Amino acid sequence: MLKVYNTLNNKKEKFETVEPGLVRMYVCGLTVQNYSHIGHIRSAINYDVIRRYLEYQGYEVEYISNFTDINEKIVKRAEEEGMTAAELADKYANAFLEDIRSFNIKAADQYLRVSENIDEIIEMVSTLIEKNYAYAINGDVYFSVDSFEDYGKLSGRSLEDMQAGARIAVNEDKRNPLDFALWKKVEEGEGWDSPWGEGWPGWHIECSAMSMKRLGATFDIHGGGVDLIFPHHENEIAQSEAYSGQKFVKYWLHNGTVNLSGEKMSKSQGNFFTSREVLKEFPAQVIRYFLLTRHYRSPIDFSYEKLEEAETSLNRLANTRQELAKVLSGDIESSSGDQLDKEFLEKTKEKRSEFKKALDDDFNTAEAIGVLHDFVGEINSYINRSDFSLNEKNFSILEESEELFLELAAVLGLKFSVEKGKTKDDGLVEPLIELLLELRQKARDNNNWEEADLIRDQLKEIGIEVTDTQRGTEWEIVQTEEEN
RNA sequence: GGCGGCAUAGCCAAGUGGUAAGGCAGAGGACUGCAAAUCCUUUAUUCCUCGGUUCAAAUCCGAGUGCCGCCUCCA
Numbered sequence: 250m251l252k253v254y255n256t257l258n259n260k261k262e263k264f265e266t267v268e269p270g271l272v273r274m275y276v277c278g279l280t281v282q283n284y285s286h287i288g289h290i291r292s293a294i295n296y297d298v299i300r301r302y303l304e305y306q307g308y309e310v311e312y313i314s315n316f317t318d319i320n321e322k323i324v325k326r327a328e329e330e331g332m333t334a335a336e337l338a339d340k341y342a343n344a345f346l347e348d349i350r351s352f353n354i355k356a357a358d359q360y361l362r363v364s365e366n367i368d369e370i371i372e373m374v375s376t377l378i379e380k381n382y383a384y385a386i387n388g389d390v391y392f393s394v395d396s397f398e399d400y401g402k403l404s405g406r407s408l409e410d411m412q413a414g415a416r417i418a419v420n421e422d423k424r425n426p427l428d429f430a431l432w433k434k435v436e437e438g439e440g441w442d443s444p445w446g447e448g449w450p451g452w453h454i455e456c457s458a459m460s461m462k463r464l465g466a467t468f469d470i471h472g473g474g475v476d477l478i479f480p481h482h483e484n485e486i487a488q489s490e491a492y493s494g495q496k497f498v499k500y501w502l503h504n505g506t507v508n509l510s511g512e513k514m515s516k517s518q519g520n521f522f523t524s525r526e527v528l529k530e531f532p533a534q535v536i537r538y539f540l541l542t543r544h545y546r547s548p549i550d551f552s553y554e555k556l557e558e559a560e561t562s563l564n565r566l567a568n569t570r571q572e573l574a575k576v577l578s579g580d581i582e583s584s585s586g587d588q589l590d591k592e593f594l595e596k597t598k599e600k601r602s603e604f605k606k607a608l609d610d611d612f613n614t615a616e617a618i619g620v621l622h623d624f625v626g627e628i629n630s631y632i633n634r635s636d637f638s639l640n641e642k643n644f645s646i647l648e649e650s651e652e653l654f655l656e657l658a659a660v661l662g663l664k665f666s667v668e669k670g671k672t673k674d675d676g677l678v679e680p681l682i683e684l685l686l687e688l689r690q691k692a693r694d695n696n697n698w699e700e701a702d703l704i705r706d707q708l709k710e711i712g713i714e715v716t717d718t719q720r721g722t723e724w725e726i727v728q729t730e731e732e733n
Numbered sequence: 734g735g736c737g738g739c740a741u742a743g744c745c746a747a748g749u750g751g752u753a754a755g756g757c758a759g760a761g762g763a764c765u766g767c768a769a770a771u772c773c774u775u776u777a778u779u780c781c782u783c784g785g786u787u788c789a790a791a792u793c794c795g796a797g798u799g800c801c802g803c804c805u806c807c808a
Binding site: 618 | 763
């Protein structure tokens with residue numbers, strides 16, 4: 250049974266969708282003003298795994314996200330880059346879509362853009378004014394926090410708490426300093442026409458208007474970073490529930506931040522790594538794997554050193570997959586299995602339920618990865634037994650293991666493709682290498698290590714790695730380009 | 734100042750009442766001419782400190798210490 254941690258109650262709750270079999274989820278996207286950084290990617294990967302797991306469990310998932318393409322920062326950046334705000338927003342929205350492809354993140358079913366949903370936003374603001382939840386003054390429209398009884402229920406604070414420690418600059422127009430803008434006046438020629446004059450939508454209204462438009466007044470999951478809990482999501486709840494009179498979201502999920510030396514990575518602080526610069530140093534899958542080794546709600550400390558460790562650890566999984574493929578491409582030597590085969594089969598079968606149990610517990614990817622490591626440990630022990638030989642029975646068991654391993658890895662968005670090697674080749678290369686290896690073997694038989702090593706070293710230089718294993722000498726063409 | 738979170742081996746990290754997953758690094762061994770890879774064994778009497786509840790606590794309660802996040806744009 251799936252349980253998810255809901256920020257609304259700070260508790261793990263049983264997951265039940267509004268409509269059986271269908272999950273409607275909305276994840277706050279980013280302001281498209283620059284290239285994405287690792288923090289954005291963590292969030293995207295996290296909700297990608299959540300989506301994949303829900304689909305794996307048989308749900309249909311409608312996954313919606315957004316691009317905030319209207320705000321001051323975009324205008325400013327556009328001036329710096331010498332293009333229009335719309336062009337700049339497009340540029341970085343497309344860059345983000347490219348980035349998520351690199352990380353094997355499935356694209357949302359739709360990315361809603363603020364600039365394309367102004368009518369809905371204006372309609373929503375008008376209704377909030379009619380219902381006396383909002384007021385217009387001097388071209389701005391504010392939401393009145395005092396009019397919404399439950400204000401503060403998500404972030405767990407009361408209006409009194411917040412006023413006591415408020416650091417918000419006093420705005421004379423507001424009835425309460427905590428009132429927030431639904432519509433903001435801007436200079437002529439820069440905004441959209443509205444009943445209150447020319448302006449822009451406030452920051453929070455977009456997500457409410459667009460998510461409800463696409464997913465209905467009440468939907469299942471709303472996700473984003475912890476740093477959005479207040480004020481962004483708190484305000485979304487207020488304006489959405491005031492507008493519809495219905496519960497806005499069943500489960501609020503929040504992912505932890507990516508930190509650098511303990512401090513939150515953020516654009517405004519300038520302490521961030523863009524996903525593009527990190528991709529120059531490490532394969533995307535290593536970064537993805539690393540980010541999934543920590544539970545999504547906890548902060549994770551980022552460093553290249555940690556990525557190196559993650560790479561070693563991930564290689565353990567990749568090696569096993571590779572070895573397994575080699576074993577399975579060998580010849581079957583006998584038709585009977587034995588007791589060990591039986592034991593192996595049983596251990597293997599437990600892995601699926603262990604894996605599900607981990608993800609059922611609030612999407613615990615760290616534990617799920619632990620299960621994958623246990624799993625490859627079993628496979629390694631089995632295929633490395635000194636008396637191991639392929640028979641009809643264990644062939645099908647191993648084939649099943651291979652499928653199961655790939656199936657589970659895919660839920661985490663990890664792919665393990667078999668690298669090119671002696672199994673796949675076109676033309677002359679293979680016979681030539683086999684010939685060289687035969688010569689090398691002769692040299693080895695005569696204890697002529699010098700010559701044997703010379704062949705191995707020279708082959709390595711041209712990109713062919715030779716290894717002597719218990720199954721004999723193997724070789725593969727070492728890929729320099731990364732695989733996804 | 735207000736609200737919230739976290740503290741587990743050298744490092745990273747699971748684990749919310751039943752006696753400490755997993756990874757990285759380290760040590761010993763097997764295999765190997767050497768490499769590489771792999772396998773086996775091993776590394777926390779103990780989970781920040783102090784007190785309490787319980788037959789039983791890393792897990793619950795109280796106090797303290799330290800770190801972090803939010804309260805302003807933020808994934």
